[in-house]
Amino acid sequence: MNAINDILSALETHGWAVCDALIPASLTHRLFTEGQQRWEQGQFHDARIGREQQLARVTSIRGDSILWLEPESQYPASQEIFQLTGLMQQALNRYFFLGLKQMELHYARYASGTGYARHLDQHKNTTFRKITLVSYLNPEWSQADGGELVLYDPENPRLEIQRILPVAGRTVIFRSDLIEHEVLPCQKPRWSITGWFRDDERLYDMAA
Numbered sequence: 001m002n003a004i005n006d007i008l009s010a011l012e013t014h015g016w017a018v019c020d021a022l023i024p025a026s027l028t029h030r031l032f033t034e035g036q037q038r039w040e041q042g043q044f045h046d047a048r049i050g051r052e053q054q055l056a057r058v059t060s061i062r063g064d065s066i067l068w069l070e071p072e073s074q075y076p077a078s079q080e081i082f083q084l085t086g087l088m089q090q091a092l093n094r095y096f097f098l099g100l101k102q103m104e105l106h107y108a109r110y111a112s113g114t115g116y117a118r119h120l121d122q123h124k125n126t127t128f129r130k131i132t133l134v135s136y137l138n139p140e141w142s143q144a145d146g147g148e149l150v151l152y153d154p155e156n157p158r159l160e161i162q163r164i165l166p167v168a169g170r171t172v173i174f175r176s177d178l179i180e181h182e183v184l185p186c187q188k189p190r191w192s193i194t195g196w197f198r199d200d201e202r203l204y205d206m207a208a
């Protein structure tokens, strides 16, 4: 797949990549529909910060509600996204010898007025999250809706390298250990799926 090749070479050169061609429009649409249904059924919960004992809900730092996806679920779009990330994982392993073993993925819905303060996805003292993948689901999103993802330059932390508008079908992939990033406050509910390619075999550690 050309989209995967483009992502691999951008990752190699810059440590991050943006691609509008990785996830087919129909899959994005079905993921959005499934996510909205499950949101309405009350299946999401507030995202937490930190790991295990230190878990805390701090809306001023991150304002999303999340729902972990399961590969063996009754939800066809969820199953399909795992097939696609499986291919991506193979490609990443072949190209970078990362030894990735699994993917964890969750829906995220940011309430209007919230974002996610600048952070790195690899938590302190844990290195199993290697590569982050975020794919946006909102079919309509304009500059006025805010909620951009801002990536910062690892070599010059004060420098923004990119601002990415979260429009449906757009996928951002970056090194979890390297690229600090931030979600600017959004003006309407902002939907995405976010995931991490991991090199350990434990199932979810409930870190988020």
Ligand SMILES: O=C(O)CCC(=O)C(=O)O
Binding pocket: 108, 116, 121, 134, 148, 149, 181, 182, 183, 192, 194
């Ligand atoms: O939704 C985004 O653009 C990024 C989300 C994020 O940084 C995270 O969940 O760690």
Ligand SMILES: [Fe+2]
Binding pocket: 119, 120, 121, 181
């Ligand atoms: Fe993040």
